[in-house]
Amino acid sequence: MSADPSGDGRLPRNATVADYIVARLAEWGVHRYYGYPGDGINGMTSALQRAAGGTQFIQVRHEETAGFAASAHVKYGGGPLGCVLVTSGPGAIHVLNGLYDAKLDHQPVVALLGHTALPAEGGGYYQEVDLLALYKDVASAFLAQLDDPSQARHLVDRACRTALARRTVTALVLPSDVQDEPAVPEPPHAHGYYHTSAVPSSMPTVPPEEEVRRAAEVLRGGEKVAMLVGQGALGAEDEVRRVADRLGAGVATALLGFAAVDHRQPWVTGAIGLLGSRPSWQLMRECDRLLIVGSNMPYSEFYPPQGQARAVQIDLDGSRMGLRYPTEVNLTGDAAPTLRALLRELGTGPVPTAWRATLADATGKWRRAQRELAEQQADPVNPQLLFATLDDALPDDAMLAVDCGTATAWYARHVRVRPGMLASLSGTLLSMGGAMPYAIAAKFAHPDRPLVALIGDGAMQMNGVNELITVAKYWREWADPRFVVLVLNNRDLSFVSWEQRSGEGTPMFPASQDLPDVAYHRWAEVLGLDGVLVDSPDQVPDLWQRALGADRPVVVNAVVDPAELMLPPHFTVEQARKTAAAVLRGDSDRTEILRRGLPSVVATYRPRRRGR
Helix, strand or coil, X not given: CXXXXXXXXXXXXXXXXHHHHHHHHHXXXXXXXXXXXXXXXXXXXXXXXHCCCCCXXXXXXXXXXXXXXXXXXXXXXXXXXXEEEECCCHHHHHXXXXXXXXXXXXXXXXXXXXXXXXXXCCCCCCCCCCHHHHCCCCCCCCEEECCCHHHHHHHXXXXXXXXXXXXXXXXXXXXXXXXXXXCXXXXXXXXXXXXXXXXXXXXXXCCCHHHHHHHHHHHCCCCCEEXXXXXXXXXXXXXXXXXXXXXXXXXXXXXXXXXXCCXXXXXXXXXXXXXXXXXXXXXXXXXXXXXXXXXXXXXXXXXXXXXXXXXXXXXXXXXXXXXXXXXXXXXXXXXXXXXXXXXXXXXXXXXXXXXXXXXXXHHHHHHHHHHHHXXXXXXXECHHHHHHHHHHHCCCCCEEEECCCHHHHHHHHHCCCCECEEEEECCCCCCCCCHHHXXXXXXXXXXXXXXXXXXXXXXXXXXXXXXXXXXXXXXXXXXXXXXXEEEEECCECHHHHHHHHHHHCCCCXXXXXXXXXXXXXXXXXXXXXXXXXXXXXXXXXXXXXXXXXXXXXXEEEEEECCCCCXXXXXXXXXXXXXXXXHHHCCCCXXXXXXXXXXXXXXXXXXXXXXXX
């Protein structure tokens, strides 16, 4: 019996189960593993050491980073499947947060988890954790333990096939002793054994013609058409633009779908939701037709009021349709070919130009107002100015990794992402600490492209300072060394502080919100990277030219104003009342908030009355 049924030489002589797992995963397109070593996966790391060229093990500083990076590996186009490899017990526990990011953002990731040797299971061995129980939620689509070498083929195949087909996380538990047993690439042709395929399953592409025709009938004739695009529209940029032009539509974007449209276009109203734009709010409040493409944005209050708009939705997963708004037609299919089919059914006809003119006017005014806010004085630096000037300086092929917090808000409002760029974040889990792992994975996926990571000081302290060590370890391997980390250093968990003010009516709570001041730029220099301190607005105009022109990764320690106002696009009377109450109750940033002009800024976000 041949040890390598594919005959391509991937398996070494006397191959182990671990050798076979690595070879079989390669057939599924897995060539990069993110993880951290331990004795529970010694068989696997030894197999990676023996593997044929082209297979990488990326050693991060913490298993949580490995999970995030595996999710981002797929998001940034590094391959069809992300993969983590972590040891038993604490390693498998640590990686969970990053895997939940992949699960909630529907990214196919296979988790390989080391485990206690079979004879010791059930005996209270060191690091023995019931991984099948622990992972039954995050890997609910497929979770199995490999107890016999003959299982390796069908378990790997099913884990990969399920992850791809359902766009989710699957997991294999690998007892340490089984990893070193002789491989069985060809199970016996006998009862109870399987002979599985490493060929991915086809995906739904275009819905039935009749359903596409129904969708066109719903959308055709709308005078105020809105489109909401999410990550499912990535790769369908041209189709989104053509359908929007045919319908005379305005387009709002979920944060995960930012790169699906050109945000420089006047009919692109920008982000939607709590961190979104005023024009996107107006788009949804006034539209009479709604086309949702690849988005499951959950804030129901940001959709049109029920009954106002007739709606159509396009998504790969039929189970996620009609969950946010009562759609009339649900088209299960891939965005690009489905939109092309829809375009054919729409045919030619009058385009509602007046609606687009209204949106262009609103969007232009919003963008000018945001730039004015960015240019206002702050103490010492206005964080919005950093993002507004970054927008002016970004190369066409830039990659962006964004953390959760005020950095997300300023990114959503100031950075006009355009096709050709790549940009992502922890979009549904909304986990702090995701940007640095995303940035690392993006850079391994495209080592010849510049990258900018946008991170608050809370997230930077959470795992960013440690993962800078990973950057220092690997950056010389990248064809383009540009890796810029912007740290918003305001010594405050400011997003939560503003949530407390507007949601609870309570002042910022220093015991929970205050952060220590860290010289992030100095830490970068210790690691052999470049560091820049920005503590004056006079330094901002030349900042991005220097950072994007450096010959090595750069950390920008930007000392920014914690009192910079962060308000939703439809700031309500109740939110204004609670925010004012919080300030008047002795908020530690009271003086700065009042100096920044709370009443005047609130006025620019308040909903206008219809007819005005």
